[in-house]
Amino acid sequence: METATNHVLPIKRKRDNDKLLETLLYTWSVIVLILVLYPLYFIVIASFSDPSAVGNGKVWLWPQGFTWDGYKELFNHSNIWIGYRNTIAYTVVGTAIGLAVNLSAAYALSRKDLVGIKPLSFFFIFTMFFNGGLVPTFLTIRDFNLYDTFLVMVLPFSVAVFDIIVARTFFRTGIPAELWEAAQIDGCGNLRFFALMVLPLSKAIISVLALWFAVGHWNSYFNALIYLQNKDLHPLQLVLRDILVTNQMQNALGTGEAAQIALRLANLLRYSVIIVATLPIMCLYPFVQKHFNKGVMIGAVKS
């Protein structure tokens, strides 16, 4: 009798234990989801709510005093749309340049028969750990007459060594050496091989890098802050900075009833502008998600 219960007990205890762990695990995951989603959700409902209701703490789960005013107000600020246009241009052109420059370099470095591969790799990797710093870089950009130009946002800093390493690993594992040997016998040169064989086989890495470059360009403000003065060249992020961080809208207001209305709109604008600026780039991820397979990421780890 006793021995029998002794045998049953540990197994039963183990099952209970497993159930408890499972419950704890799912509770944890739900808490994480709430912590991540609620601030974002709050911005969405606040953008549709009466600002005074938001200020009084009445907005928790649903919009209060539903209004489109925040979104209508977006159309009264031409700088937002100029910024939008510029950001789209920088993102499209910058991503194209980034892909062209980095993929071709990565392919060349992935070839083990490249003479001088060691010093060349060092030439690239060294820049990950050492750089001239802000002022010397700034002076260089000025020397090249790139200060306050469209080009400064898309060209000088388009080499991404980390991405080159990831893509190089992808090419090394994904493009068999025999393929190149066979192509060579058929009289195919390196450039044709790269364009007609390597690139079509590398859709996964191309979409991952494209996502990285696009998100980087869409979200960056540092280069614009340093190298752009002309407001007509400013990207969306710098316009956002004026609205969200330095509160230039509110500071410009006076007092009185007109100012009250303007303040109300300025408050609403802060929510709607966040939505409009963030939604497009967030929607990009699901399209690329399937390519974030273990192959690409493991490649990143191994190198």
Next chain:
Amino acid sequence: MINRSSKAHLQRYMLRIGKNWGLYLLLLPAVTLLLCFTYKPMYGVIIAFKDFKPALGIMESPWVGLKYFEKFFQSYQFWITIKNTVLISLYSFAMFPIPIIFAILVNQLRANRYKRVFQTITYMPHFISTIVIAGLMMILLSPGNGLMGNLFRLFGAEAPNVMGSASLFSSIYVWSDVWQHTGWDSIIYLAALSAVSPSLYEAATVDGATRWQKIWYIDIPMLIPTIVTLLILRVGGLLGVGFEKAYLLQNNLNISGSEVISTYVYKIGLLSSQYSFSAAINLFNTLINFALLILVNQIAKKYSENSLW
């Protein structure tokens, strides 16, 4: 004799280079860009040892030795910026295990559909720009009409001005990063975990291993190489608190806790045009990071098979 063989050697080399000329053409754009915009500024670093005058140019400006380094060491900003930079760096560094734990827990989620949705949602904040994050925090943490102010008032208390507090700055900086990037940073560990062969788990189950034991004896050892590599890279950037967020979250009230080397370099260099002084501070920072990276890489080499080079 020797001459002839080395000549033949060289000829063979040239032949191989010539045969692969297309590859060098592919490298050309990236190499040119790096030479112009990364290596040329490295040469420009010498202005840290000169009294740089834009009118004179880098070559003609007079040498001043370590004058600007001494100026930095003696300025009262020196200890403040170093202290803040080190504090925030170490604080962020202490968060290093969070994505690892996160990945291990996510890996335990059994329901595949739920797991995928969970991952997609926790990656989302990564795509938000630094500026929006800063704006978001100002909105949510404002004591007046922010979410936190409302929460405090719900309990009848007065909300503290978190954004204007020098001592809370590092916490705001670090925890907003945790909120934004934990999901995304865990991808790399999840990828490493997904490469674990299922037969290992099956064998462990047959041997009667508990969940904890599987995590402890299978998952964590499988993650070690990834952890070491990322750890080394992190240490290399230890003294580099990013400019973008620190600068955005700064205000007059919290400046004594929020001035870090990178923001100071920007203000001195570009806002007040003290080029040489700014370059000196920047160089000092870069050298320390570089030294740390080499040190840690050596340690990693000695105690494990994982190192960067």
